[in-house]
Structure formats: structure tokens, C-alpha cells
Amino acid sequence: MxxxxxxxxxxxxxxxxxxxxxxxxxxxxxxxxxxxxxxxxxxxxxxxxxxxxxxxxxxxxxxxxxxxxxxxxxxxxxxxxxxxFIEGISLREYLLQTKLSKEELYRLAIEVCHIFEALHSAEPEPVLYRDLKPEHLILQGDKLRLIDFGIAIKKSQSATAMPLGTKNWAAPEQLKGQKLDERCDIYSVGKIIEFLQINSYAKDDFRLKKLVDKATAANPSDRHNSISDLKSQLLKLQGVRANENTESGILDRKIAVIGADCGVGTTHIAINLCRYLNSKHIETYYKDFEKNTVHHLWEHFKDSHVRSGVLYHKNFRGILNYGDAIESYTPPKGLYVLDCGTNDKYISDAQIIFYIVSASPWKTINYPYWIKDKTVYVISNFSNKLFSLKLAKDLHKKVFMYPSNKWSLSLSKDENRFFSMVLKNEKDFTV
Structure with a gap:
């Protein structure tokens, strides 16, 4: 031949x-x-x-x-x-001899996204690669390059394309011979990120696992909308901030507050956290996802006012939820306290998570796998010391007890001490 x-x-x-x-x-x-x-x-x-x-x-x-x-x-x-001829070492060979740092993992994952952004923005129409696997990514020094375009096609050819690809790397719809779009490559990029994570010191990073789960969803409609969307999520996880030069250094960061169950005080603690941070001159905004908490507060707070979609009352600042029918305001710059209720789908891009638990002897709570992550702070509310000590022993991590206080328009000394103690090891939030 x-x-x-x-x-x-x-x-x-x-x-x-x-x-x-x-x-x-x-x-x-x-x-x-x-x-x-x-x-x-x-x-x-x-x-x-x-x-x-x-x-x-x-x-x-x-x-x-x-x-x-x-x-x-x-x-x-x-x-x-x-x-x-692209000379170098394949990603598979490289990871046989190297365990990635978290920083290197993100760098390589973002590099892969850059490659596929170029493919999906090709002229005159997007290119679907369809054959991504570690053997086809070559490391040349610090640079990552893609080889072997043997089964790549233009997007317009996807309806008649043969069901080719490598099992465990190719998207399900690709192997079934169904019509394809860019999301078949997003699936494969997700599998590469999973491969990187398994061979890294960040193999238990739950945020990255959630991102991989979304990218590799069986149904294409459940995946990221574009490779740029996936890259954007990686950049957030990497810790890149929208404004690196701000004096406070904490703009566009998020603290998620989520409850193990309904009625454990998630909203109360989230609101008070927002008030505490603002009292320390850290521009902070409260946002809930599934309730109209800020609207309810507006009805009960005296001497409050609304400006550009934000409710202001003393040290509280809350984002009003106007719904999809009304044009929303541009979100203000600052730190966000996210009231997630009990839904962990909102926590993936938060830098810190407050996980609120309460003593309920008649209930069995299955704690999430991500609770042991070092960025998750377990807070025991409406509980006694014995429960908190037992929980700390079961989870093999520190459990903080929230002070018992009635709702008030100002924080108690105990609450101020509590938040100061919890955040003292977080350099961006030390006050």
C-alpha cells in the first residue's frame, strides 16, 4: 500500500x-x-x-x-x-506515569475545550470530530494537540453518517447511528475530563464530578449547550474570577447554603450570613432559587428600599426574583450567598458550602457523598452538643453548632462569633 x-x-x-x-x-x-x-x-x-x-x-x-x-x-x-507529524506523548501514555495536580487537570481540560471550540466554529460549518480518546491527544511540552481526523465529519453530514466511534468514549447517539450535533463531542470531552480526574489528586472533587455527569448525560438535551459553556464552567471551578483586579478580591464568588432536610434553618442562616458579611464591609447579596424569600422580607422590613432589583435593609441585600415574564436587572458585582433549599444542583460553582443539619431522631438522613469535601462546612442547627459530637465522629470532620437565637433584625454577639469562627480559615473571607 x-x-x-x-x-x-x-x-x-x-x-x-x-x-x-x-x-x-x-x-x-x-x-x-x-x-x-x-x-x-x-x-x-x-x-x-x-x-x-x-x-x-x-x-x-x-x-x-x-x-x-x-x-x-x-x-x-x-x-x-x-x-x-505531531511528535510527543499521548495523554494515555502520559497518565500512566504521571498523577495530575488539580491545577494541571484544569489546564488540560480547558485546553481540550479550546481545541473543540475551534472545530465547532470551523468555516463554512462546524466539524464533528467523533473520535476523541486519550490516544488522540498528544502532549508536546505544555501544548496539547489533536490527531487522527479519520471519522470526523461536517455537521451537515451527520444525518447520513455511519455509526462509528469507540465504545466508552463515543456518545450513545453516535454509536446508534442517530443524527448528531456538537453535543456528541461534548460527551467525549466529558469522558476525557473524567479520565483526567481519575488520574489526579482531585479524583474526589464533587464539583468536577457533577460537571462530568452533565457533560456525559445519556440524553444530549441534558448536556451543556456548547463546548464554550462547558469551558466556562471549568474556568469557574478553576477559580478564575470575572474581575481579577478588584480591591476586595472576592467578586463573583459564591457561598452556597443547603439543608439536609426541610425546616433545618437553611434560609435563616443564609440571610444572617449575608448580613454578617455586609457588616464587615464585604459587598454581599442573598439569592434564593425556589422561593420568594426576598419579596416576603420586603413586606416585613421597615425602612427598606429597592434599587435595580435589589432589596436593601440595614446590612441585608437581597436579589428580587421577578420571574421569567419580567426583564431582569444585571446582577450586581459582589459575593453571593445562595439559598439552595435542599437542592444540590445549585451548589456546583460555589467556593464554599454550608450544609445545615438538625437532630431528627425519627428520621434517617442519607448524607451526600460530597459532604466530606474540605470546602463543605457542616452546621448543626436546633441540635444539642451530643448530636453534634456524634455527627462529627460519623463524618470524620468538624461540625459547627449554630447558636440558639430567635429571629432578630440584628445579629447577636454569638452569631457574629459563629460566622467569624467558621470563615477564619478562608483567606478571601477572613475579617
Whole structure:
């Protein structure tokens, strides 16, 4: 399967892959002494024009992270394509000998997203790669590059594309031969992120696990809408802030407050946390997701006022929920305290989580797997010391007891001491 007549230009170093109709060769381009990849296919093959298609496909992608096409040529009986030889180590080989730090994990995951942003924004139409796996990602120093576009297609070809791909890496709809869009690649990128996480010191990071679960959802409609959306979520988890130069250094950070059950005091603690942080001159806003708490407070707070969708009352600032029918205001800059009720779907991009529990001897509570994460603070409310000590022993982590106080328009000394104690080890929130 070595094309006849190429000897003048190319010296065959070795055959990388060969079938009855195709060959992939490592060659030396004699005129400049550079290694290249030569892909050949017999003209009699029903897939003979795939090489031409691959060349056109790659030429529409503007990225230094994919191979450069140098030429497409033919002999009497064969077509062949010559492209850049990307020398390096595959991601799979790299992770056989390396355990990633959390920082390196995020860097590589974001690099993969950059590559697929280029593919999905290719001209004149998006390219669906369909074959992402660790063997096809090559590390060249700090740079990550993508090889082997053998089954990549233009988006318009997806309705008639053959059900090709690698099991456990390709999206379910791809292997079933269903119509595809960019979300099939999002699934594979999610699998790569999962692979990175398994081989890292962040293998128990629940936020990253939740992101992977979303990216690899069986139903495409449950995945991220775009690769840019996925990248944006990774950047949030990485800790990149929208405004790095702010004096306070905490803009666009979030503290999530979530209850183990209804009636454990989640809203009460979230509101008081907001008031505490504002009293320490940290611009903080309370936001709930499933109730109209701020509207109710507006009705009962005296001397309160509303400006640009925010309720102001002494040290409390709450985001009003106007619903989808009314145009919302641009969210103010600042730290957000998120009242999540009992729903953990809202906690994934929070830097700190307050998990509120209460002594309920008649109930059995199944604590979430992420409760042991070091960014999760367990707070025992309406409970005695014995319950809190037992819980701390069961969870193998510290449990904080919220002071017993009636609702008041100002924080008690005990509540002020409580929040100061809980946040004292968080450098961004130390006051």
C-alpha cells in the first residue's frame, strides 16, 4: 500500500497502520529533512474520497492544535495526503506515569475545550470530530494537540453518517447511528475530563464530578449547550474570577447554603450570613432559587428600599426574583450567598458550602457523598452538643453548632462569633 513514485520526495521510515485499501506512513520529506505523516487510500476503495474530505475539513479549522495539511496528491491508482507529524506523548501514555495536580487537570481540560471550540466554529460549518480518546491527544511540552481526523465529519453530514466511534468514549447517539450535533463531542470531552480526574489528586472533587455527569448525560438535551459553556464552567471551578483586579478580591464568588432536610434553618442562616458579611464591609447579596424569600422580607422590613432589583435593609441585600415574564436587572458585582433549599444542583460553582443539619431522631438522613469535601462546612442547627459530637465522629470532620437565637433584625454577639469562627480559615473571607 505504499504509493508508487513517491521515492523521489519521501523516504518511508515505518508503516504505522495498514489495511487492504489504506496505509498510514511515517515518512521523511527529503528536501528539508522533516518528518511527515502520509495517508494513502486506493482509488478503488468506496471511501477513496475520504482523504480529500479530510483535507477540506482540516483546512476550515483555524487552530495550531491540529495537524497542518501540506499537500493532497495522487498516483495512477492511489490518493495520498501529507500532513504534519505531531511528535510527543499521548495523554494515555502520559497518565500512566504521571498523577495530575488539580491545577494541571484544569489546564488540560480547558485546553481540550479550546481545541473543540475551534472545530465547532470551523468555516463554512462546524466539524464533528467523533473520535476523541486519550490516544488522540498528544502532549508536546505544555501544548496539547489533536490527531487522527479519520471519522470526523461536517455537521451537515451527520444525518447520513455511519455509526462509528469507540465504545466508552463515543456518545450513545453516535454509536446508534442517530443524527448528531456538537453535543456528541461534548460527551467525549466529558469522558476525557473524567479520565483526567481519575488520574489526579482531585479524583474526589464533587464539583468536577457533577460537571462530568452533565457533560456525559445519556440524553444530549441534558448536556451543556456548547463546548464554550462547558469551558466556562471549568474556568469557574478553576477559580478564575470575572474581575481579577478588584480591591476586595472576592467578586463573583459564591457561598452556597443547603439543608439536609426541610425546616433545618437553611434560609435563616443564609440571610444572617449575608448580613454578617455586609457588616464587615464585604459587598454581599442573598439569592434564593425556589422561593420568594426576598419579596416576603420586603413586606416585613421597615425602612427598606429597592434599587435595580435589589432589596436593601440595614446590612441585608437581597436579589428580587421577578420571574421569567419580567426583564431582569444585571446582577450586581459582589459575593453571593445562595439559598439552595435542599437542592444540590445549585451548589456546583460555589467556593464554599454550608450544609445545615438538625437532630431528627425519627428520621434517617442519607448524607451526600460530597459532604466530606474540605470546602463543605457542616452546621448543626436546633441540635444539642451530643448530636453534634456524634455527627462529627460519623463524618470524620468538624461540625459547627449554630447558636440558639430567635429571629432578630440584628445579629447577636454569638452569631457574629459563629460566622467569624467558621470563615477564619478562608483567606478571601477572613475579617
Amino acid at each position: 505504499i504509493p508508487k513514485g513517491i521515492e523521489d520526495k519521501y523516504e518511508v521510515i515505518r508503516i504505522l497502520q495498514e489495511t487492504a485499501a489504506t496505509a498510514v506512513l511515517l515518512v521523511n520529506y527529503k528536501s528539508i529533512g522533516a518528518l511527515r505523516i502520509l495517508k494513502a487510500i486506493h482509488k478503488a476503495s468506496p471511501n477513496a474520497h475520504s482523504i480529500l474530505s479530510e483535507a477540506h475539513l482540516l483546512q476550515g479549522i483555524k487552530s495550531s492544535r491540529i495537524p497542518t495539511i501540506f499537500s493532497v496528491e495522487d498516483t495512477n491508482d492511489m490518493y495520498y495526503l501529507v500532513e504534519e
